[in-house]
Amino acid sequence: MKRLFDLLLALIALIVLSIPLFFLGLLVKFTSKGPILYWSDRVGRNNLIFSMPKLRSMQIDTPAVATHLLNQPDRYLTSIGGFLRRTSLDELPQLWSIIKGDMSFVGPRPALFNQDDLIALRSQCGVHHLMPGLTGWAQINGRDDLPTLQKVEYDIEYLQKKSFGFDLYLLGLTFVRVICREGVSH
Incomplete structure (x- = not known):
């Protein structure tokens, strides 16, 4: 049920957001050197590596x-990178990534391939068996502000606690947090 929900919602969102995504892509392209998308190697379900796309908000030499490990991370942002983030x-x-099946709408945020401490702790606790998500319970409760x-x-x-109802609850909370810009440090 979760996979079908993810697939349908992602397809609808992609159709609805295709024009804004097109214009955001143009803004990225015309305000900094480099590609529109940044493909980040991330740790997925069962610790398998996958490439996750993001609109590029950082300079190509970052x-x-x-981000919290960078010395003066703001100096790496593109001119519209702060806004995008x-x-x-x-x-x-x-x-x-959701359509492809590498991610879900709700689950633990996928770790960077080199976040060894986070990967090890998740593996010890069985969290690595979960599909990573666009949002998750940790995102709701602090996002960038939380220690590992x-x-x-x-x-x-x-x-x-995972259930379809809890996922819907987290999607609703995520929408509120994004609108209020809570827990975003950069």
Whole structure:
């Protein structure tokens, strides 16, 4: 049921958002050098690596590490990168990852391939068996502001509570958080 819901919602969202995505892509292209999309190697279900697209919000020479690990991360943002990140519009291409089956709408956010501490903790707790999501319980409860251990605690709680109803609840909360721009540091 979850996969069918994800597929239908992602297809509808992609159709509805295709024109805004086109214009956002043009903005990225005309405001900085490099490709429109940034393909990030991420850890998916069962710790398998997949490539996740995002609208490029950082300069092309930015190191491939979590933003909070960068020294002065704002200096790597493109001229519209801050806007894309604050509004979470940079995440819209991940609808492709949902359609493809690499992600779900709700689940733990996929770790970067080099976030060894997060990957190890999730694996110890069985969270790595979950499909990663566009949003998740940790996203709702702090997003970029959470330390790794606390993210994993929320991931475990999601694993224990997961249901279609809980996913719908988290999608609704995500919409509110994005509109209010809560928990976004860059």
